[in-house]
Amino acid sequence: MNAAFVALGWADLTATILLAGGLVAAALLAPPSESGRRLQWRAAGALALALPAEFALTALRMREVSGIHGAALVVDLLETRWGRLWVVRSVGLAALVAGRRLSAPLLAAAAAGWLLLRSLQGHAGAHGVQPAVIDWMHLLAAAAWLGGLVQLAMLPRPVPVAIAARMRVQATAALAVLVPAGVYGAFLHVHRVDLLTGSPYGETLIAKLAFASVLLVLGAVNHFRHVPAMRRGEPRAEARLLRAVRLEVVVGAVVLALTALLGVLPMPHGHGP
Amino acid sequence: MTARLGLTALVAALLLLRAPPVRGHAFLEHAEPRVGSTVGAPPSALTLTFTEGIESTFSKVELTDPSGKRVETGPLEHPQSNVISVSLPGLTPGSYTVSWSVVSVDTHATDGHFTFTVKGS
Numbered sequence: 001m002n003a004a005f006v007a008l009g010w011a012d013l014t015a016t017i018l019l020a021g022g023l024v025a026a027a028l029l030a031p032p033s034e035s036g037r038r039l040q041w042r043a044a045g046a047l048a049l050a051l052p053a054e055f056a057l058t059a060l061r062m063r064e065v066s067g068i069h070g071a072a073l074v075v076d077l078l079e080t081r082w083g084r085l086w087v088v089r090s091v092g093l094a095a096l097v098a099g100r101r102l103s104a105p106l107l108a109a110a111a112a113g114w115l116l117l118r119s120l121q122g123h124a125g126a127h128g129v130q131p132a133v134i135d136w137m138h139l140l141a142a143a144a145w146l147g148g149l150v151q152l153a154m155l156p157r158p159v160p161v162a163i164a165a166r167m168r169v170q171a172t173a174a175l176a177v178l179v180p181a182g183v184y185g186a187f188l189h190v191h192r193v194d195l196l197t198g199s200p201y202g203e204t205l206i207a208k209l210a211f212a213s214v215l216l217v218l219g220a221v222n223h224f225r226h227v228p229a230m231r232r233g234e235p236r237a238e239a240r241l242l243r244a245v246r247l248e249v250v251v252g253a254v255v256l257a258l259t260a261l262l263g264v265l266p267m268p269h270g271h272g273p
Numbered sequence: 274m275t276a277r278l279g280l281t282a283l284v285a286a287l288l289l290l291r292a293p294p295v296r297g298h299a300f301l302e303h304a305e306p307r308v309g310s311t312v313g314a315p316p317s318a319l320t321l322t323f324t325e326g327i328e329s330t331f332s333k334v335e336l337t338d339p340s341g342k343r344v345e346t347g348p349l350e351h352p353q354s355n356v357i358s359v360s361l362p363g364l365t366p367g368s369y370t371v372s373w374s375v376v377s378v379d380t381h382a383t384d385g386h387f388t389f390t391v392k393g394s
Contacts, residue, residue, distance in 0.1 A: 058380050065374055065382045066331040076330045081378045126325050126379040266298040266381070 002264050004057055009260035012050045016118060017256065018043035019096070020111040020140075021147010027108035028170055029148055030163045036154040044097050051090050058082070085121040092117060115139050122263060124185065131188055138181035145174035145219075146252040153245050158238055161230050168227045171219055182212070195268035202268055208258040211251055218248045299323040299355070299377035306389040315364040315391050319346070321373055326354035331376035334359055339367035354378070366393035 022040035026032050032040065059077050063069050068076055077083045092114040099107065116136045119125055124135035152159065152167050186205060196202035222244050229237035303322040306312050321334065329351035336344040336359075347360030357375070369391065374384035 061380065061382060062331050062376065065376060065384075066333070068331070080328045080330065080380070081326075082328075082380045121379065123379055126377055264381075266383070 005054075005264045006257075006261050008050055008054050008057060009263045010257045011046060012054060013256050013260050013263075014253065015043040015046040015050060016115065016139075017143045017146050018150060019047065019147075020115050021143035021145070022151055023096075023104070023111040023147075024108045024140075024144045025148040025151040025170075027104040028144070029151060029166050030155065030160075031104070032151050033154050033156055036151045039150070039154065041097070041100070044093060047093055051086065051093065055083075055086055082121055085117055085125075089114070089117040089121065111143075112140055115143065123189070123267070127188075131185075134181050134184050134188075137177050138185060141174040141177035141181065145171050145178065146249065146256075148174075149245050149248050149252070153242060153249060159242070164227050164230050164238075164241060168223055172223065175216070175219065189262075189267045192268075199268040201262065201265040204258055204261050204265060208255055208262065211255045211258065214251050215248055215255065218244050218251065222248075298381040298383045299325045299327050299375050300383060301373065301385055301387075302355075304371070304387065304389075308387040309389065311390040311392050313392050316361055318358050318360050319371060320356060320358040321371075322353075323355045323357075323375060323377075326378040327351075327357065327375045328378060328380070329357060331382075332357060333374050335372045336361070337370045337372070338365075339369070344369070364391050366391050 019040055022032060022036065022043070055077070059073055062077055063073055066073075078087065092110075096107070096110060096114060099110065102110075116132070119132045119136040119139055122135070124131040148167055148170050152163070155163065186209075190196055190199075190202050190205060196206060222241055226237055226241035226244060230241060300323065301308075301321060302324045305318075305320040306316050319334065319336065329349055332349070334346070334349060334357060336346055338344050344364070345362065350358050350360075352358060357373075367390070368388050370386055370388050372384070372386040374382065376382050
């Protein structure tokens with residue numbers, strides 16, 4: 001059942017990033033291309049399938065551990081904190097889709113707020129408002145970065161230099177939030193260095209950090225080489241930038257898969273009662 | 274601009290490192306009677322404290338006596354988000370096993386068991 005949770009968690013996280021990140025990019029970067037817009041709403045469609053599937057899978061897990069079944073199981077699950085947040089998150093998704101013709105800044109703000117519900121529902125949210133808010137900052141920054149890159153890659157050619165430069169600022173600002181919030185999350189969940197190597201959670205976290213480092217390097221190459229080269233009008237700069245962006249998106253998908261895996265693994269248990 | 278953002282990130286990271294540790298799944302943090310303890314008088318209640326909030330609807334605690342027979346306890350109570358307790362009948366001397374199974378508020382399930390001993394008079 002854990003594999004199904006990881007697969008669904010990955011689908012949920014990826015679709016969430018594509019939808020919210022796409023809406024943030026529409027407000028901060030540029031209006032999306034037709035294919036970019038289609039991708040956003042397909043992500044919303046994928047979430048409309050993933051959310052009920054996650055509810056069903058969670059209900060199965062609750063039946064397994066408690067023996068409660070039937071309508072009582074559904075009612076009891078809906079009355080939990082997770083269940084209530086699931087309802088609000090689902091309604092929020094419907095509201096985002098219904099309001100898709102609203103102005104880009106309004107939709108971006110609504111999407112950012114909607115992301116908080118996911119943070120409240122997960123590991124971080126189980127420990128109070130502060131961890132949830134920091135997790136939300138991490139998620140929002142990841143959405144702005146990866147969602148922005150996907151939208152950038154889908155823009156018609158040639159990509160205007162001004163948009164590439166805006167993406168450079170957006171990615172740098174996202175990193176300035178992503179890294180400290182990620183460090184906070186890492187210390188929050190693995191509070192001793194020796195636990196990093198001695199647990200599946202710690203080892204998955206190391207793998208995530210390794211892939212995230214590749215993202216940082218690719219981002220740095222874009223920041224310091226490709227975008228300045230585009231500004232100077234170098235002929236192959238745009239092609240090199242877009243190649244790096246596509247690679248970042250692929251590595252980003254791996255990072256999201258590892259994040260989904262972290263979402264189901266127990267955090268290292270340092271001491272007994 | 275990049276340098277300023279980097280500095281902001283560094284300061285934020287240093288501030289955030291003061292975060293308390295958390296574990297994501299609910300693990301037993303403390304039990305009363307204590308894990309593996311010997312108590313002089315029969316306890317009137319069994320109280321379990323977990324590392325994070327739990328959903329009591331999907332959680333349970335069972336107690337078995339020295340012969341392995343289930344002890345009838347009071348209903349599960351949930352006085353705090355991370356605490357569950359059950360009242361106990363008068364326990365006779367011997368070793369008792371507590372088996373617990375809980376679901377954290379983020380719906381992760383954990384279980385475990387421990388023993389405690391009631392000393393004979």
